[in-house]
Amino acid sequence: FSYLDTAKEKLSAELKEKQDKMMANGSSKAMLSFREKLPAYKKKAEFLKAVADNQVLVVSGETGCGKTTQLPQFILEEEISCLRAADCNIICTQPRRISAISVSARIAAERGEIIGDTVGYQIRLEAKRSAQTRLLFCTTGVVLRQLVQDPDLTGVSHLLVDEIHERGMNEDFLLIILRDLLPHRPDLRVILMSATINAERFSKYFGNAPTIHIPGFTFPVTELYLEDVLEKTHYHIKSEFEQRRRSESKKDPLTELFEEADIDSHYKKYSKLTRQSLEAWSPTKLDLGLVEAVIEYLCRHEGVGAILVFLTGWEEITKLLNNINENSFLGNSSKFRVLPLHGSMSTVNQREIFERPPSNMRQAPSSLVIVLLKIVLATNIAESSITIDDVVYVIDCGKAKETSYDALNKLACLTPSWISKASAHQRRGRAGRVQAGVCYRLYPKIIYDAMPQYQLPEILRTPLQELCLHIKSLQLGTVASFLEKALQPPDPLSVQNAIELLKTIGALDNLEELTPLGRHLCTLPVDPNIGKMLLIGSIFQCLDPALTIASALAHRDPFVLPINRKEEADAARKSFAGDSCSDHIALLKAFEGWKDAKRNGTDKAFCWKNFLSPITLQMMDDMRNQFLDLLANIGFVDKAKGIKASNHYRDDLELVCAVLCAGLYPNVVQCKRRGKRTALYTKEVGKVDIHPASVNAAVHRFPLPYMVYGEKVKTTYIYIRDSTNISDYALLLFGGNLVPSTTGDGIEMLGGYLHFSASESVLNLIKNLRCELDKLLQR
Numbered sequence: 054f055s056y057l058d059t060a061k062e063k064l065s066a067e068l069k070e071k072q073d074k075m076m077a078n079g080s081s082k083a084m085l086s087f088r089e090k091l092p093a094y095k096k097k098a099e100f101l102k103a104v105a106d107n108q109v110l111v112v113s114g115e116t117g118c119g120k121t122t123q124l125p126q127f128i129l130e131e132e133i134s135c136l137r138a139a140d141c142n143i144i145c146t147q148p149r150r151i152s153a154i155s156v157s158a159r160i161a162a163e164r165g166e167i168i169g170d171t172v173g174y175q176i177r178l179e180a181k182r183s184a185q186t187r188l189l190f191c192t193t194g195v196v197l198r199q200l201v202q203d204p205d206l207t208g209v210s211h212l213l214v215d216e217i218h219e220r221g222m223n224e225d226f227l228l229i230i231l232r233d234l235l236p237h238r239p240d241l242r243v244i245l246m247s248a249t250i251n252a253e254r255f256s257k258y259f260g261n262a263p264t265i266h267i268p269g270f271t272f273p274v275t276e277l278y279l280e281d282v283l284e285k286t287h288y289h290i291k292s293e294f295e296q297r298r299r300s301e302s303k304k305d306p307l308t309e310l311f312e313e314a315d316i317d318s319h320y321k322k323y324s325k326l327t328r329q330s331l332e333a334w335s336p337t338k339l340d341l342g343l344v345e346a347v348i349e350y351l352c353r354h355e356g357v358g359a360i361l362v363f364l365t366g367w368e369e370i371t372k373l374l375n376n377i378n379e380n381s382f383l384g385n386s387s388k389f390r391v392l393p394l395h396g397s398m399s400t401v402n403q404r405e406i407f408e409r410p411p412s413n414m415r416q417a418p419s420s421l422v423i424v425l426l427k428i429v430l431a432t433n434i435a436e437s438s439i440t441i442d443d444v445v446y447v448i449d450c451g452k453a454k455e456t457s458y459d460a461l462n463k464l465a466c467l468t469p470s471w472i473s474k475a476s477a478h479q480r481r482g483r484a485g486r487v488q489a490g491v492c493y494r495l496y497p498k499i500i501y502d503a504m505p506q507y508q509l510p511e512i513l514r515t516p517l518q519e520l521c522l523h524i525k526s527l528q529l530g531t532v533a534s535f536l537e538k539a540l541q542p543p544d545p546l547s548v549q550n551a552i553e554l555l556k557t558i559g560a561l562d563n564l565e566e567l568t569p570l571g572r573h574l575c576t577l578p579v580d581p582n583i584g585k586m587l588l589i590g591s592i593f594q595c596l597d598p599a600l601t602i603a604s605a606l607a608h609r610d611p612f613v614l615p616i617n618r619k620e621e622a623d624a625a626r627k628s629f630a631g632d633s634c635s636d637h638i639a640l641l642k643a644f645e646g647w648k649d650a651k652r653n654g655t656d657k658a659f660c661w662k663n664f665l666s667p668i669t670l671q672m673m674d675d676m677r678n679q680f681l682d683l684l685a686n687i688g689f690v691d692k693a694k695g696i697k698a699s700n701h702y703r704d705d706l707e708l709v710c711a712v713l714c715a716g717l718y719p720n721v722v723q724c725k726r727r728g729k730r731t732a733l734y735t736k737e738v739g740k741v742d743i744h745p746a747s748v749n750a751a752v753h754r755f756p757l758p759y760m761v762y763g764e765k766v767k768t769t770y771i772y773i774r775d776s777t778n779i780s781d782y783a784l785l786l787f788g789g790n791l792v793p794s795t796t797g798d799g800i801e802m803l804g805g806y807l808h809f810s811a812s813e814s815v816l817n818l819i820k821n822l823r824c825e826l827d828k829l830l831q832r
């Protein structure tokens with residue numbers, strides 16, 4: 054004991070000495086004076102006292118006040134100063150990978166250290182930490198997975214759960230676990246951090262835990278609704294065009310006319326719409342032209358300052374990025390830095406976001422000189438977890454992609470919908486960090502008035518299978534009784550659906566216990582269906598196609614949907630599919646084509662010609678590598694032998710389609726002949742249609758009797774979005790549980806079971822094959 058104590062004392066003393074030295078250093082002093090100006094600093098003593106005196110503390114504060122970067126740091130400094138560093142292990146969770154990285158980098162810089170020293174991060178498959186690390190930023194998912202090995206979080210002294218106001222599913226889940234854990238870990242300190250939204254609710258959940266509020270400062274932000282925006286921009290843009298017409302007679306008159314007409318038509322369209330009913334405002338359509346017009350206006354007529362644009366997703370970010378860069382509607386685009394900011398981005402480009410353009414390159418605003426500007430195109434990630442200080446203008450489209458789940462029809466959708474008033478307020482606040490700002494809301498006041506106060510928590514609007522699997526792997530009892538303890542418990546029907554699905558795909562047995570497959574799926578941080586596809590793909594040695602298709606399903610379709618060249622785009626997709634009748638094979642071939650083109654340096658042209666998004670393909674490539682590491686971790690791929698060994702049958706497309714069936718089951722529809730056409734049926738919702746963008750859209754007759762699909766979406770019809778035609782063999786081998794049937798012929802799907810009539814010998818053969826497959830999963 055005494056030896057251990059001495060070692061600990063020594064370590065604590067070393068860390069203190071290092072910290073003291075750092076603080077005396079000049080650049081740290083400059084940082085310190087910056088930090089002292091943050092509102093969080095004024096609450097430092099009060100905060101540290103509350104942490105010492107209470108097991109749970111809730112801290113709320115305006116975004117940017119210093120919660121994330123300062124509060125964990127206060128604890129760290131205090132622990133080091135008081136020579137307790139050896140026993141201190143602070144973890145701070147972040148809902149997204151990108152914020153875990155950027156925040157830890159920031160704190161390391163504030164402390165004058167390199168990242169991975171006393172401050173580090175750990176996200177899925179990526180970490181920068183060392184034995185010195187005392188403050189670790191993790192994604193919430195990482196902490197949840199750590200709980201599998203260490204259910205009491207034994208080594209952790211302080212756990213800060215950040216961004217709880219977002220009500221993400223992982224955070225809500227972690228809160229249930231923590232509430233149960235606290236009595237067993239009296240020494241553990243839990244600090245919940247939230248933007249100024251509904252902090253009392255969390256305090257109540259933890260038996261009226263004390264709350265600290267950090268009052269923030271922001272400069273005043275002018276709010277403009279669409280009606281004001283149009284009036285303001287229209288006047289200026291029109292006069293700008295008139296001026297240009299006079300001064301630049303050389304300019305191509307057609308372009309000019311077009312541009313002018315465009316803005317005029319926007320004005321007319323929107324000024325009329327504002328007076329119309331709410332229904333005219335579909336949240337699914339976002340007019341990028343309008344966004345562009347406002348950016349153009351800002352660049353030409355307003356002062357210096359970064360512009361932050363809130364869009365709904367990757368697709369729009371990419372589109373707008375291309376419009377600005379390629380069409381360069383702002384003149385010389387080299388004067389602009391247009392930066393995308395999206396949660397699933399790779400980590401490199403994120404750094405640029407915080408950099409301010411060198412001040413000598415900024416010029417005074419004038420109607421003809423274009424000012425060097427930073428334009429950040431972001432999703433709601435920039436709402437609260439990432440603060441870009443120099444933003445002066447916010448353009449808010451008022452929408453965000455939101456998952457929703459229809460438990461009755463088992464339909465999951467990811468569609469843009471109107472944000473809440475709380476989010477709108479949050480977005481607006483991003484404009485007033487360094488000076489007075491303006492928020493351009495691209496929706497009329499009546500829409501704002503109709504927005505809900507808060508967004509529904511994620512746990513109430515997403516399919517729960519991943520969560521249920523996680524609850525099982527943590528041995529937290531029955532899923533239903535566990536989830537009843539949530540801040541806002543989900544609908545029992547959603548829970549039941551999730552359990553049923555997990556049984557159907559073979560992850561849970563009839564007693565709701567994890568099967569060997571289920572246990573593997575727990576370790577793969579992806580949707581269980583995608584996880585199963587990866588496992589089966591590696592077992593059947595067509596790993597490469599499985600990785601590619603899984604990455605597209607987990608991320609997004611690499612095909613872009615150009616509005617005016619739809620037919621050409623459809624043809625490109627079809628040519629990749631060949632005669633496979635499969636959207637999944639089309640994207641597989643497209644990806645492989647891109648890889649080849651990349652080797653020859655012709656990838657840009659390849660993407661252009663085939664309507665593919667290079668950014669998405671690159672992201673898929675990154676994800677493939679991540680999946681590969683995950684499979685190697687659990688022994689399904691032998692990296693030492695090279696992945697060739699897992700790829701013997703990579704070109705056997707029939708087998709690939711069977712693997713797809715294993716992954717996508719029970720998303721199956723039967724193709725039934727109806728005269729010259731084929732009709733598709735599912736048990737839950739009856740007739741469905743193939744999405745018009747699918748390679749199968751115009752096919753009247755399919756060679757094989759079933760169709761597996763990735764996603765069912767409900768718009769005017771119920772569409773299956775991406776589909777693959779599969780054989781009955783694939784279904785018999787890789788589909789759900791088999792029930793021998795004496796009536797009927799062939800296969801029928803009923804409640805997750807495949808009722809199958811065949812001779813005894815055929816049935817036995819199939820059963821034996823399935824047994825062999827189960828054995829392969831027991832490693």
Ligand code: ADP
Pocket residue numbers: 091114115116117118119120121122123155156159407437438440442
């Ligand atoms: P909160 O968590 O309360 O929203 P943060 O702790 O994230 O606030 O940020 C506090 C301040 O620190 C921000 O307003 C910004 O000025 C600064 N800051 C945060 N991250 C960075 C960064 N990566 N680069 C530069 N400044 C940053």
Ligand code: MG
Pocket residue numbers: 117120121122215437438
């Ligand atoms: Mg924060």
